[in-house]
Amino acid sequence: KAGVTQTPRYLIKTRGQQVTLSCSPISGHRSVSWYQQTPGQGLQFLFEYFSETQRNKGNFPGRFSGRQFSNSRSEMNVSTLELGDSALYLCASSLVSGRVETQYFGPGTRLLVL
Amino acid sequence: GQQVMQIPQYQHVQEGEDFTTYCNSSTTLSNIQWYKQRPGGHPVFLIQLVKSGEVKKQKRLTFQFGEAKKNSSLHITATQTTDVGTYFCAGVDGGAQKLVFGQGTRLTINP
Numbered sequence: 001k002a003g004v005t006q007t008p009r010y011l012i013k014t015r016g017q018q019v020t021l022s023c024s025p026i027s028g029h030r031s032v033s034w035y036q037q038t039p040g041q042g043l044q045f046l047f048e049y050f051s052e053t054q055r056n057k058g059n060f061p062g063r064f065s066g067r068q069f070s071n072s073r074s075e076m077n078v079s080t081l082e083l084g085d086s087a088l089y090l091c092a093s094s095l096v097s098g099r100v101e102t103q104y105f106g107p108g109t110r111l112l113v114l
Numbered sequence: 115g116q117q118v119m120q121i122p123q124y125q126h127v128q129e130g131e132d133f134t135t136y137c138n139s140s141t142t143l144s145n146i147q148w149y150k151q152r153p154g155g156h157p158v159f160l161i162q163l164v165k166s167g168e169v170k171k172q173k174r175l176t177f178q179f180g181e182a183k184k185n186s187s188l189h190i191t192a193t194q195t196t197d198v199g200t201y202f203c204a205g206v207d208g209g210a211q212k213l214v215f216g217q218g219t220r221l222t223i224n225p
Contacts, residue, residue: 042218055211056211102159103157104159
């Protein structure tokens with residue numbers, strides 16, 4: 001099976017812009033979670049989607065949003081970018097939700113905000 | 115909210131030495147997972163522990179889950195250069211059903 005894919009892999013934006021990141025989970029996986037990874041804060045949970053519904057949400061401002069499509073692909077959007085949003089954004093898929101299963105991570109999208 | 119603390123933050127060892135990282139949760143966990151992230155890579159699942167006092171081994175790696183299900187450890191015997199990376203524990207908050215990651219322990223090895 002193909003692994004989790006994320007696009008784009010690298011992105012440079014300026015403050016105030018918005019960005020959309022995409023994640024395609026492993027075939028058959030219906031749960032998609034998003035994480036932000038920074039050197040200072042480690043891996044921070046953003047949100048989880050299952051069957052097109054947001055199941056869990058982390059402690060991030062409303063500028064961070066996401067959605068999931070009927071084919072389980074997910075997108076994450078960040079509006080009004082700030083310098084502090086520079087990070088590696090990781091998507092992870094798992095087979096089920098309701099009970100936390102193994103997370104299969106994608107390679108990530110490295111976002112740099114200038 | 116639930117917090118998962120991991121120590122040490124960094125560890126540098128000589129190849130062949132042992133290595134241990136510790137994970138502590140502020141709340142009781144339903145289970146704990148361990149991941150490894152190689153430099154420039156993404157986290158890769160290593161193992162999940164569910165039972166109180168559980169011990170699991172993967173070759174030179176030994177994972178333990180505390181009796182109170184609030185702490186865990188990963189021990190590597192006789193490190194090799196392929197062990198380089200950051201090791202994360204991730205606890206499952208039973209109430210919220212989401213993974214909370216520790217800060218990770220970055221292991222570097224002198225060959």
